[in-house]
Amino acid sequence: MLKYWWKIIAVLLLFYTMIGGFLFEAPRLxxxxxxxxxxxxHVPMWFGMQILLTISVIFSIRYLRNPSLKNDxxxxxxxxxxxxxxxxxxxxxxxxxxxTWGSPWSGDPKQNAAAIALLIYFAYLLLRNSFEDRQQKGRxxxxxxxxxxxxxxxxxxILPRLTDSLHPxxxxxxxxxxxxxDSRLRLVFYPAVIGWALLGLWITTLRVRLKIxxxxxxxxxxxxxLA
Numbered sequence: 764m765l766k767y768w769w770k771i772i773a774v775l776l777l778f779y780t781m782i783g784g785f786l787f788e789a790p791r792l793x794x795x796x797x798x799x800x801x802x803x804x805h806v807p808m809w810f811g812m813q814i815l816l817t818i819s820v821i822f823s824i825r826y827l828r829n830p831s832l833k834n835d836x837x838x839x840x841x842x843x844x845x846x847x848x849x850x851x852x853x854x855x856x857x858x859x860x861x862x863t864w865g866s867p868w869s870g871d872p873k874q875n876a877a878a879i880a881l882l883i884y885f886a887y888l889l890l891r892n893s894f895e896d897r898q899q900k901g902r903x904x905x906x907x908x909x910x911x912x913x914x915x916x917x918x919x920x921i922l923p924r925l926t927d928s929l930h931p932x933x934x935x936x937x938x939x940x941x942x943x944x945d946s947r948l949r950l951v952f953y954p955a956v957i958g959w960a961l962l963g964l965w966i967t968t969l970r971v972r973l974k975i976x977x978x979x980x981x982x983x984x985x986x987x988x989l990a
Contacts (some may be wrong), residue, residue: 770965776958780804783951790947801859803951807959808852809877814960815845815967816884820912823905831970832978835901839891840970842884844963846964849881864929872923874931880918883911885916 784803819841826834856874857867868874891905894900923930 767919769961771967773958773961776954777962780807780951780955780958784955787951798859799860799948801855802948803955804853805859806952807850807956808848808855810956811959811963811977812845812848812852815841815848816912816915818910818967823908826901827903828872830898830901832888832907835897835905836971836974836978837967838905840967840974842887842908843970844967846881846884846888847966848963849877849884853881869929869931870965872926873919876918876923876941880915883914887911906937 780803784800789797789799819838821836822838822841826838853874856877860869860871860874861867863873886905887907891900891904894903
């Protein structure tokens with residue numbers, strides 16, 4: 764039981780997020796109204812993506828220092844999970860924008876930057892699939908992953924702040940703290956961030972275990988053929 768404590772916490776926090784996010788009292792803000800509840804889903808998705816991308820680039824760096832199967836698989840599967848969270852973040856953001864900005868996609872710099880960031884990581888997956896040799900695939904994709912992460916940071920955190928933007932906290936707009944991120948929102952928001960992040964990590968660990976088993980089976984089959 765002690766081995767799975769964080770998974771139990773993840774499930775409890777997500778149940779709490781679902782109940783609190785939809786049913787707890789939320790502040791009535793101008794324009795936002797009830798859509799403020801999306802804060803507990805949209806924003807944690809991006810936090811989850813950023814955490815998983817950080818894990819991915821750490822294992823890419825570790826792979827370049829120690830080219831082991833485990834390091835390569837962790838880098839790959841953390842990126843896979845991050846992409847899923849990124850897609851969910853864009854979808855929930857579009858739904859929110861439809862009601863608050865009048866259109867699901869308005870060409871906002873933050874929206875465009877998020878889409879470009881996802882395309883960069885889609886290219887990472889395509890790059891991996893273009894190589895047959897396992898060591899070559901691991902080295903080149905690890906280097907690309909490091910540069911992709913270095914590109915992701917300014918795309919998401921710097922460039923949207925340098926131009927006009929509808930997104931809170933960008934383009935001169937105040938962030939949610941300046942509006943009313945009061946105790947009613949914080950009560951659900953912080954557990955939601957932890958819960959979604961733990962879910963992403965859980966999914967990643969499952970995919971890593973599955974991928975390692977698949978790789979070992981392929982390696983064993985290749986050895987038997989050569990024998």
